Amino acid sequence: MTDKRLTADDVVAELADGMTIGIGGWASRRKPMALVKAILRSNLKDLTIVSYGGPDVGMLCASGQAKKVVYGFVSMDTVPLEPHFRIARQTGAIEAVELDEGILQWGLYAAALRLPFLPTRAGLHSDVMRINPQLRTVVSPYDDAEELVAVPAIHLDAALVHLNRADERGNTQFLGPDLYFDDLFCMAAARRFVSCERVVAARDFASEGSIHTLRVHRGMVDGVVEAPGGARFTSCVPDYDRDEVVQSAYAATAGDPDAYGQFMERYLGE
Amino acid sequence: MSDVTRNEICVTACADAFRGDGEIMASAMGVVPMLGARLARATFAPDLLVSDGEATFVDGDGTAEGWIPFRSVFDTLWSGRRHVIMGATQVDRFGNQNIACIGDWARPKAQLLGVRGAPGNTINHTTSYWVPNHGTRVFVPAVDFVSGIGWDRGAVEIRVVVSNLGVFDFDTPDHSMRLRSHHPGVSVAEIVDATGFELAVGDAVETRAPTDEELRLIRDVLDPTGTRDAA
Numbered sequence: 001m002t003d004k005r006l007t008a009d010d011v012v013a014e015l016a017d018g019m020t021i022g023i024g025g026w027a028s029r030r031k032p033m034a035l036v037k038a039i040l041r042s043n044l045k046d047l048t049i050v051s052y053g054g055p056d057v058g059m060l061c062a063s064g065q066a067k068k069v070v071y072g073f074v075s076m077d078t079v080p081l082e083p084h085f086r087i088a089r090q091t092g093a094i095e096a097v098e099l100d101e102g103i104l105q106w107g108l109y110a111a112a113l114r115l116p117f118l119p120t121r122a123g124l125h126s127d128v129m130r131i132n133p134q135l136r137t138v139v140s141p142y143d144d145a146e147e148l149v150a151v152p153a154i155h156l157d158a159a160l161v162h163l164n165r166a167d168e169r170g171n172t173q174f175l176g177p178d179l180y181f182d183d184l185f186c187m188a189a190a191r192r193f194v195s196c197e198r199v200v201a202a203r204d205f206a207s208e209g210s211i212h213t214l215r216v217h218r219g220m221v222d223g224v225v226e227a228p229g230g231a232r233f234t235s236c237v238p239d240y241d242r243d244e245v246v247q248s249a250y251a252a253t254a255g256d257p258d259a260y261g262q263f264m265e266r267y268l269g270e
Numbered sequence: 271m272s273d274v275t276r277n278e279i280c281v282t283a284c285a286d287a288f289r290g291d292g293e294i295m296a297s298a299m300g301v302v303p304m305l306g307a308r309l310a311r312a313t314f315a316p317d318l319l320v321s322d323g324e325a326t327f328v329d330g331d332g333t334a335e336g337w338i339p340f341r342s343v344f345d346t347l348w349s350g351r352r353h354v355i356m357g358a359t360q361v362d363r364f365g366n367q368n369i370a371c372i373g374d375w376a377r378p379k380a381q382l383l384g385v386r387g388a389p390g391n392t393i394n395h396t397t398s399y400w401v402p403n404h405g406t407r408v409f410v411p412a413v414d415f416v417s418g419i420g421w422d423r424g425a426v427e428i429r430v431v432v433s434n435l436g437v438f439d440f441d442t443p444d445h446s447m448r449l450r451s452h453h454p455g456v457s458v459a460e461i462v463d464a465t466g467f468e469l470a471v472g473d474a475v476e477t478r479a480p481t482d483e484e485l486r487l488i489r490d491v492l493d494p495t496g497t498r499d500a501a
Contacts, residue, residue, distance in 0.1 A: 026340065053384075073384035080383065089371070089381035098370065100389040102344045120348070122390030125423040127416040131375050177325035178339040 004170045006223040008038035011193045014223075015039070015158055018067075020048040022108070022154075022189055024161030024182035025234065028054040028076040028242055030174075032162035032195050034230035037268050039065065050108075050154060052101065052180065054234060055250060058084035061094055062260060069094055070154065072101035076247055083254030100128055103135075105181055107154035112187030119148040159189035162231045163216060164239055165208065166196040170221030173205050173213045176237040186220040195225040197239050232270070274479050276434060277302060277498045278488055279453050280400075282480040283432045284355055285310040287398045293317040295338070295352040301497050303355035303400045303432075308492050309484060347387065350426070353396040356388060358431070360413040361399055363447045363467045364420035365428030365440060367392075368413035375415050388418035396427040404433035406466035421445035435461050437477055442470050451477040 012035075015021065025031040036056045039047075046067045051057050053074030060066040062084040074085040088094045099107070102122045110118040119138055123129055129149070138150040161182040165173040172194050174182070186192040194216065205214060230236075233246035250267070253260040284306025288296050296311070296318040298304040304323070311318040312330050319336065321343075322328045327336035338346070346352050359382055360368040367388060373379030391397050397418060401408050419425045421440055428445075431438040436452040448470035452458055454477065462469055480488065488498070 071384055073386045075383055081381070086381040089378055092377045098375070098384055100385055101387045102348065102390040105341075105344055120390070121393045122348070122387075124389075124393050125416075125419045126385070126389035126392075127370075127375070128385055128389050130416075177337075180340060 001169055003168045004218070004222065004224045005168055005199065006193070006225050008034050008195070008225050008227065011035055011160070011223055011225060012038045012042045012044065014191060015044055017044060018046045019157040020050060020155065022156040022159040022185040023049060023051040023056045024159065024180060024185045025054065025056070025231070026052045026178070026180040027073070028078070028234045028247060030162050030176065030180065030231050030236050031056045031234040032160045032230065033232060033234060034162070034195050034227035035160045035193065035225065036060065040264070041268060050104075050156060052104070053085065054082065055247070058082040059264075061085050061088035064093070066094055068097065070097040070099065070104070072099050072104045076251065078242070078244060079247060079251045083251050087254060098128065098131060099123075100126075103128070103149065103151050104154070105184065106151040108181060108184040108188040110151060110153035111155045112184055115153060117150040117152050119150055121148060123149045154188060156185065156189035158191040158193065159185040160193050160195070161185055161216070162195045162227070162236065164197050164236065165200050165205065166194055166221075166224045167200060167202045167205075168224065169202070170194065170218035170224050171202055171205070171214065172196060172216040172221065173209055174215060175209050175213060175239070179215050183216050183220065186216055192221050193223045193225065194221050195227040195230045197228055197230065197236060199224065199226040274485065275499070276453060278480055278485065279477055280432055280434060281305045281309060281488055281498060282484055283437050283477055284400060285313070285484075286478075287355060287430050287432065288315050288318060288353060291315060291318060291353050291396070293319070295319045295321075295343075295346050297321070297343075297352060297354040299354070299356050300400055300402075301500075302402070305488065305492050305498055306355065309487060312487050312492070313484060344387075344390075347391055348394050350395045353398070353429070354391055355398045355400050355432070356391070356418065358399040358401055358408065358418075360408055360410045361401065361431060362410055362413050362420060363469070364422040364445060365399070365425060365431070365447065366413050366416045366420035366423060367399060367418035368415045370415040370417045372414055385417040392418040392425045392428070394426060396429050397425065398429045399431045401431060401433040404435040404461070405464050409465040409467065411467045435464060436474070438469075446470060448472060449474040451475050453477045454479065
């Protein structure tokens with residue numbers, strides 16, 4: 001049996017400058033912040049970040065490590081606009097690929113299924129097509145001859161996700177109401193890393209949730225990092241809710257490098 | 271009832287947007303539209319499916335009746351069996367909507383949310399909008415970025431825009447925006463002045479007030495703590 005346990009720094013050691021990294025979770029929900037913190041402490045640079053974005057994106061923009069961000073939105077839910085991401089966009093500090101949420105899902109799914117593209121109507125006639133000249137359309141080969149967006153596969157060099165439980169071998173368990181797209185991030189990636197609240201024995205999964213919670217299994221995972229509180233300040237229900245106080249403090253540092261530096265010193269030390 | 275607030279008028283107008291939708295998913299972004307969806311389900315549209323904002327369909331008394339994680343939301347919206355009331359930072363006379371950015375997208379003056387699901391929503395199912403701050407900066411001749419597509423770009427249906435001043439539909443020959451009703455205490459002239467494009471006006475009526483029963487539901491059942499006024 002392979003023991004896949006790693007430290008967050010071990011994970012970062014497997015990443016390289018210029019990689020495309022997918023980050024799971026959704027907005028300010030179950031973000032793998034312990035792994036993001038390890039990137040923030042490292043010298044990694046020129047990263048392309050693919051995310052249903054929240055503070056993960058904001059911090060990697062503020063640190064200058066994100067060169068490019070692929071997103072459908074960047075939001076912190078209760079703080080609807082992610083202020084550090086906004087600054088990066090408004091100063092032209094990052095390259096942006098803005099997609100419909102469903103187009104992003106389709107791109108990950110196409111990569112997961114080793115397909116060159118998947119068709120959809122989402123995006124047609126909107127400015128998503130104008131700003132993304134790489135998005136092409138395809139005509140249905142059937143009698144309807146409908147023109148559809150051919151969403152190209154979004155291949156990831158690595159995926160980082162945070163789940164509630166995992167065993168040493170990389171079987172994982174989500175205990176909240178929504179997996180989001182964490183399985184697709186893993187399936188779209190060459191290397192897949194999961195942080196979790198607690199490493200448990202596989203036989204203990206059943207005491208916390210049904211078989212349906214074991215969605216991301218060891219065939220989809222290369223490394224497991226035990227990181228209690230590893231999503232904070234984002235939510236990781238039912239283990240904990242979002243820490244609104246810390247999130248507000250983070251948001252309030254936008255545009256004030258000194259305050260941001262102080263916040264991050266404290267945050268990275270936690 | 272003379273003490274009906276503007277927000278209660280808007281909640282009722284959002285509820286009316288779902289009239290006739292049947293057994294589909296009713297989604298709503300923001301407190302007033304969400305109360306509208308729940309009011310509709312509690313009264314004239316009992317078959318609507320309404321989520322708790324996370325991943326559970328809940329019925330009128332809060333009982334979980336279905337699982338609707340984001341994956342299933344996307345599937346549902348691509349199936350067409352959904353009507354959403356979204357926000358709009360900008361909206362034009364054909365119902366094109368912008369929540370992405372102000373200014374040139376390449377280097378925006380103000381980065382907003384991102385397009386979210388607006389392109390996919392509008393080309394797949396009925397979409398309406400809620401604008402709490404009706405003015406010429408929102409009702410613009412052309413949006414800076416087309417997130418949700420309007421009638422002129424092939425939207426399935428942009429049904430209504432509910433603002434803090436009135437209710438607007440697209441029941442005109444070319445599907446351009448029309449004033450359907452002005453809220454009590456708001457003049458047609460005021461609305462025309464606050465709209466940055468030519469608005470079809472016709473015989474606009476006054477937006478209906480909630481019935482006594484609707485008002486009771488809003489105040490005592492759906493929103494006893496008054497979140498609609500903090501919105």
